[in-house]
Amino acid sequence: MESVLISESKFACNGAVKIRYEHVPSKNGQNLIFVMGLSIDAFGWSNAFLKPFLDAGYGVIRIDNRCTGGSSFVKNWGKSKFDLHDMAADCVAVLDDVKIDAVHAVGVSLGGMIVQQMAISFPERVSGITSIMSGANVHLFNMPLKSYWTFLRLGYVAAKPRKLKGIKKYTAINTQIWQVLDPKNIDDTDVEWISAISKYQCENHQMIRPDSAPHQAIAVLRTGSRYSGLQQSQIPKLVIHGDSDPLISVKNAYEFEKRIPNTKLLILKDMGHTLPKRYYLTMFEAINNLIGLPR
Numbered sequence: 001m002e003s004v005l006i007s008e009s010k011f012a013c014n015g016a017v018k019i020r021y022e023h024v025p026s027k028n029g030q031n032l033i034f035v036m037g038l039s040i041d042a043f044g045w046s047n048a049f050l051k052p053f054l055d056a057g058y059g060v061i062r063i064d065n066r067c068t069g070g071s072s073f074v075k076n077w078g079k080s081k082f083d084l085h086d087m088a089a090d091c092v093a094v095l096d097d098v099k100i101d102a103v104h105a106v107g108v109s110l111g112g113m114i115v116q117q118m119a120i121s122f123p124e125r126v127s128g129i130t131s132i133m134s135g136a137n138v139h140l141f142n143m144p145l146k147s148y149w150t151f152l153r154l155g156y157v158a159a160k161p162r163k164l165k166g167i168k169k170y171t172a173i174n175t176q177i178w179q180v181l182d183p184k185n186i187d188d189t190d191v192e193w194i195s196a197i198s199k200y201q202c203e204n205h206q207m208i209r210p211d212s213a214p215h216q217a218i219a220v221l222r223t224g225s226r227y228s229g230l231q232q233s234q235i236p237k238l239v240i241h242g243d244s245d246p247l248i249s250v251k252n253a254y255e256f257e258k259r260i261p262n263t264k265l266l267i268l269k270d271m272g273h274t275l276p277k278r279y280y281l282t283m284f285e286a287i288n289n290l291i292g293l294p295r
Contacts, residue, residue, distance in 0.1 A: 004043060004193075004200045006050060006062065009070060012097035014090045019063055020070035021094045026059025030291055031100050033061040033091055037109030039213045041069030043197040044108065046190055049275055052284035061098065065114070066090055067212035070204065082215075084117040084223040091115075092122050101125070104291050108132040109248065109273065110216055113226070119237075120229035128236040130287050133245050133273055135252030136260065137225035139217070143248075150246045150273075153180045171198040182272030184244055190277055230260045237263040238290045240283060242271025264290060 007022045022042065032053060036044040042062040053060055064071040065087060091114065095103060102125050107115035112134025119126045154177060174194045179186050230237075237260060241253035250267065257265040266286050268279050275283070 004047065004196050006047060006054070006060065010097065011070075012090075012093040014086070014093035017066050017072045017086075017090060019066065019072070019090045019094055021061055021063040021097075023094075023098050024054060024060045026057065028057035030057075031059035031061065031103045032287075033063065033094065033103045033105050033115075035063060035091060035105065035107040035111035035114050036065060036068070037107075037111050038216050039068060041065075041201075043069075043200070044275075046193045046275070048190065048193065048277065049280050049283075052281060053287075056284075056288065059100070059103075061094060061100075061103070063091065063094055065111070065216070067215055073212065081222065083219045084113055084226075085121050087114045087216075087219060088117040088121050091118055092125055095125055102127045104128045104130070104287070106130040106132070106287065107134065108275065109134055110220065113138070113220060113223075116226045116230060117223065119233050119235060120226060123233065123235070126235060128238075128290060130238040130240065130290065131256070132240045132275075132283070133242060133248055133271075134239075135248055136227045136230055136256055138248055138252055139220050147247050147249070150180065167195075167198050167202045171195055174198055178274055181247060182242075182244075182274035182276065183246075184270045184272060185274065185276040185278075188276040188278055227259055233260075234262055236290050238266065238286055239263055240266045240268065240286065242268050242273070244270050245273050247273040 005022055007024050009020050009022060011018045011020055034045045036042060041064045045062050050060055050062070067073050091105065105115035105118050105126050112131035115129045116131055116136060119129050171194060174197065175189065178189050239253045239256050241250045243250050253265060253267065257263045268282065271279060
């Protein structure tokens with residue numbers, strides 16, 4: 001089986017925080033950074049998802065957020081009191097390390113919030129954003145009951161395979177998380193990719209760190225709503241959301257389009273809170289078209 005890496009792992013520093021990333025240089029002059037969601041490392045962006053971008057010549061950067069994967073993890077993040085601005089600064093540290101001035105930033109869930117914050121805090125480093133199954137003012141205390149039930153199920157899944165060890169444990173957790181987050185697309189699960197990243201994670205680091213979730217969730221709370229800041233932003237924006245998302249309601253996508261200028265909206269039928277294989281090309285085409293718009 002081919003390596004799960006798209007390039008060798010490198011590290012950038014934002015102060016004392018080290019961020020692991022992979023980088024494939026651009027062939028067409030355009031660059032993208034892909035930012036994953038709560039507790040998930042860079043491999044939430046599968047190689048198959050990234051392939052159309054690489055084939056089109058885009059420069060691709062895939063990062064582990066702080067608290068996940070090979071990036072810095074500190075047990076007591078409460079002492080540092082980091083927020084989404086700091087997590088956006090982590091992305092900028094990576095851009096500095098690869099000497100790229102500006103990128104189109106793509107984020108999913110928490111990653112969507114981070115790229116929104118990049119557009120607010122570092123507007124000169126962002127040429128456009130794509131926010132997938134996210135929102136500009138989503139946090140633990142304003143979500144519908146259905147979302148809390150999903151969180152409880154995810155916690156159960158993470159704790160359930162205690163008797164399993166090694167690759168079997170990682171594979172079971174990764175597969176069951178997909179099934180909780182996107183029950184209508186279970187048949188579209190990329191089993192080969194899950195097996196490959198589970199092997200890599202077992203040998204190198206964890207993908208799912210339940211202990212990182214509270215720190216990242218509190219970072220979202222500390223930051224507050226991004227609507228005011230985004231309303232001042234004129235860069236192109238794309239919002240992608242599934243109409244069956246059990247974690248972050250699709251209502252957030254409609255609200256974003258309504259309130260934020262220069263926003264295009266793409267609603268995907270029966271998609272939950274994952275990136276189903278059947279929509280890889282659809283999402284690539286939407287992002288590619290957005291980048292091709294006049295600035």
